[in-house]
Amino acid sequence: MSDDPTGPLGVAMREVTFPDQSRGIILVRAGTPQDEAEAMAARVWAEMPED
Numbered sequence: 240m241s242d243d244p245t246g247p248l249g250v251a252m253r254e255v256t257f258p259d260q261s262r263g264i265i266l267v268r269a270g271t272p273q274d275e276a277e278a279m280a281a282r283v284w285a286e287m288p289e290d
Contacts (some may be wrong), residue, residue, distance in 0.1 A: 255280035 251269045253276035258261055265283070267276050 257281070258285045259284075 244275065249269045250266045251271065252264050253267050253271070254262060254264055255277050257280055263280065265280055267275060267279065271279075
């Protein structure tokens with residue numbers, strides 16, 4: 240198994256921290272900088288419906 244997290248379809252897995260400080264993994268386009276991945280995670284978090 241390769242240490243390269245880039246998948247065959249041009250995607251990569253990124254570990255991110257959500258605004259509540261929980262951690263998760265999101266899929267992004269390969270080559271996306273970590274700070275952009277963190278910003279994407281924050282946007283997704285903000286769009287989640289409240290229970």
